[in-house]
Amino acid sequence: MCTSKRFDKSYKIISNKEICSGYFELKVKADAVSKYCYPGQFFMIGIPEVFLRRPISIHSVEEGTISFLYSVVGRGTKILSEMGRFSGKVSCRGKGKGGYDEIKMLGPLGRGYGLTPNASSKFLSRLSCDSYEKKSCPKSIDIGFNPVIVAGGTGIASVHFLATKLSREGVIYYGTRSKKDLLCIDKFKKIGWKIVVSTEDGSKGYKGYITDVLSENLKDSNTLFACGPVPMLKRVLQIAREKNIEGFVCLEEKMACGIGNCQGCAVKINGENKLICKDGPVFEIKDVEL
Ligand SMILES: Cc1cc2nc3c(=O)[nH]c(=O)nc-3n(C[C@H](O)[C@H](O)[C@H](O)COP(=O)(O)OP(=O)(O)OC[C@H]3O[C@@H](n4cnc5c(N)ncnc54)[C@H](O)[C@@H]3O)c2cc1C
Ligand code: FES
Numbered sequence: 001m002c003t004s005k006r007f008d009k010s011y012k013i014i015s016n017k018e019i020c021s022g023y024f025e026l027k028v029k030a031d032a033v034s035k036y037c038y039p040g041q042f043f044m045i046g047i048p049e050v051f052l053r054r055p056i057s058i059h060s061v062e063e064g065t066i067s068f069l070y071s072v073v074g075r076g077t078k079i080l081s082e083m084g085r086f087s088g089k090v091s092c093r094g095k096g097k098g099g100y101d102e103i104k105m106l107g108p109l110g111r112g113y114g115l116t117p118n119a120s121s122k123f124l125s126r127l128s129c130d131s132y133e134k135k136s137c138p139k140s141i142d143i144g145f146n147p148v149i150v151a152g153g154t155g156i157a158s159v160h161f162l163a164t165k166l167s168r169e170g171v172i173y174y175g176t177r178s179k180k181d182l183l184c185i186d187k188f189k190k191i192g193w194k195i196v197v198s199t200e201d202g203s204k205g206y207k208g209y210i211t212d213v214l215s216e217n218l219k220d221s222n223t224l225f226a227c228g229p230v231p232m233l234k235r236v237l238q239i240a241r242e243k244n245i246e247g248f249v250c251l252e253e254k255m256a257c258g259i260g261n262c263q264g265c266a267v268k269i270n271g272e273n274k275l276i277c278k279d280g281p282v283f284e285i286k287d288v289e290l
Contacts, residue, residue, distance in 0.1 A: 005036050006036075006106065006107055006108060006109060006259075007032075007033050007036075007105075007106070007107070008104075008105075008106045009033075009104070009105070010102040010103065010104050010105075011028035011029060011030050011033075011066075011102065011103055011104075011105055012028060012029040012101065012102055013026065013027070013028055013083060013084030013100075013101050013102065013103055014027040014028060014029055014065060015027045015084070016080075016081070016083055016084045016085055018081070019069075019183065020180065020183065021180060022071055022072050023069065023070070023071050023072075023154075023181075023183055024069070024070055024071075024072065024080070024081045025059070025067055025068070025069050026056075026067065026068045026069075026070065026080070026083075026084075026103075027065050027066070027067045027068075028065065028066055028067075028068075028103060028105070029064065029065060030064060030065060030066045031064040033066070033107075033108070034061045034062075034064055034065065034066050036108055037058050037061045037066060037108045037161075038058075038108065038112040038113075039058070039112045039113050039158070039159075039161040039162035039164075039165050040057070040110070040111070040112025040113040040158055040161075040162060040248075040250055040281065040282040041057070041058055041107065041108040041109060041110050041111075041112045042055050042056060042057045042058060042107060042108070042109055042110055042158070042258075042281065043055070043056060043058065043066075043068070043105040043106060043107030043108060043109065044105065044106040044107060044109065044255070044257075044258035044259075045068070045080065045103065045104075045105050046103065046104030046105065046106075047076045047079050047080050047083075048079060048083075048100055049079060050075060050076045050079060052076075052255075052256050053104075053105075053106060053258065054076045054077065054080070055109075055252075055255045055258055055277070056068045056070050056157075057069075057157050057158035057161075057227075057250075058107075058108060058158065058161050059157045059158070059160055059161060060160055060161050060164065061161065068157070069154070069156070069157035069160070069183065069184070070154065070157065071153075071154050083100040083101075083103060084100060084101045084102075084103070106258065106259070107258075109258050109259060109277060109278075110258075110276075110277055110278065110280060110281050110282070111278075111279065111280060111281075111282055112162075112282050113162050113225055113248050113250075113282050146168070146170055146219075146221050146222050146223065147166050147168060147169075147170035147171075147222070147223055147225065148170055148171050148172075148173065148214075148218065148222045148223065148224050148225070148247075149162065149163060149170065149171070149172040149173070149193075149224075149225045149226070149227075150172075150173045150174075150210060150211070150214055150224065150225070150226040150227075150228065150232070150236050151172060151173070151174045151175070151210075151226070151227055151228055152174075152175050152176070152210060152227075152228025152229050152232040152233075153175075153176055153177075153181065153228055153229055155226075155227035155228030155229070155232075155250070156174060156183050156184050156227075157183075158227050158250055159172070159225060159227050159250075160184055160187060160188070162225060163188060163191060163193055164191055169191065169192035169193050169194075170193060170194070170222075171193065171194045171195075171196060171217075172188055172193050172194070172195050172196070173196045173198075173210045173211075173213060173214045173217075174195060174196070174197050174198075174210060175197070175198040175199070175200075175209055175210025175211075175228075175232065176197075176198075176199055176200075177199065177200045177201065178199050178200065178201045178203050178204075179199055179201075179203035179204040180203075181199075182197060182199070182204060185197070196210075196213055196217075197210075198210040198212070198213055209232070209235070210232070211232060211235040211236060211239065214236070214239060215235075215239045215242075218239060218240075218243055218245060219243075220243055220244060220245060222245055222247075223245070223246060223247045224236065224240055224245055224246070224247030224248070224285065225247055225248050225249075225250075226247070226248070226249045226250065226285075227249070227250035230252075230290055233249050233251070233288075233290055234290045236249065236285075237249065237285060237288060237290060240285045241285075245285070246284070246285060246286065247284075247285045248282050248283065248284060248285060249282070249283060249285055249288055250280070250281050250282045251267060251276050251280050251281050251282075251283065251288070252276070252281065253265040253267065253276045253277075255276070255277050257277070258277045259277060259278065260275050260277060260278035263275065265277050267280070268289050269283055269287045269288060269289075270286075270287035
């Protein structure tokens with residue numbers, strides 16, 4: 001069984017930068033914990049003055065640090081964006097309280113890509129649960145497949161970590177509302193991925209939805225990984241079924257606990273009630289009904 005350790009502790013904020021308008025990248029020092037992070041997993045992030053922690057996916061892990069990429073959408077992420085902004089001196093919030101240059105986080109949580117409950121499929125066995133137990137990632141295994149990632153909006157945050165750990169480079173289909181919302185293009189290019197972009201307003205790349213471009217180009221030799229808003233995922237599931245393609249989708253739901261206690265994130269998977277925080281957030285395409 002693929003299980004992971006989880007930690008509930010404070011981490012030093014190394015940086016929390018606005019990478020473009022409304023989007024931030026938070027980097028924390030996490031020497032021991034970073035070894036337990038797996039693509040598709042997330043942390044529940046504690047934010048001062050906010051009651052519930054907020055779920056944010058692991059964006060990247062390198063040399064004892066963990067990074068998160070998030071957009072400011074409400075009160076929690078707004079306060080988060082103001083933490084640790086003055087590199088450990090005094091943050092704009094928390095002045096007089098020692099400054100919030102540390103952040104409380106619970107994780108890594110959930111099951112990531114390749115760790116769905118049904119571990120019997122051809123692809124899953126290739127990824128191998130053993131490799132996860134040994135804290136390594138699929139990169140060390142010879143995977144004979146052609147990966148295709150589909151990302152919508154901030155779904156790009158979690159699939160970046162995945163792309164860095166797959167043994168093969170592939171193509172990422174990435175759709176946003178407008179050019180100003182496109183993130184991480186250079187990061188994907190740097191690791192050898194081909195990027196196909198669409199924007200709803202046509203300000204960059206194909207004009208329209210990314211799933212339209214995807215349906216024209218997807219082949220049955222591809223394995224799909226998708227993360228993004230529900231309407232995009234619905235279309236991805238449809239396309240995958242039409243073309244008989246296997247793969248994974250990463251689901252999102254409002255989360256109060258993130259560890260399976262409140263039952264607030266239930267979803268029907270293969271006819272059964274499952275919890276997105278504990279049994280997911282990544283599930284096999286063939287099992288998901290949206
Ligand atoms: C597993 C998972 C991974 C995520 N990863 C990322 C990421 O990498 N980057 C990113 O920008 N966003 C991510 N999100 C969405 C992020 O959690 C929400 O945008 C955030 O919680 C909003 O908090 P807020 O206080 O700013 O907004 P508010 O709307 O004020 O939040 C109110 C409440 O709703 C919850 N909530 C609101 N929107 C969402 C949502 N879409 N998903 C879950 N809970 C929500 C909050 O936790 C809070 O309890 C992820 C969500 C999940 C479930
Ligand atoms: S968020 Fe509480 S059970 Fe999933």
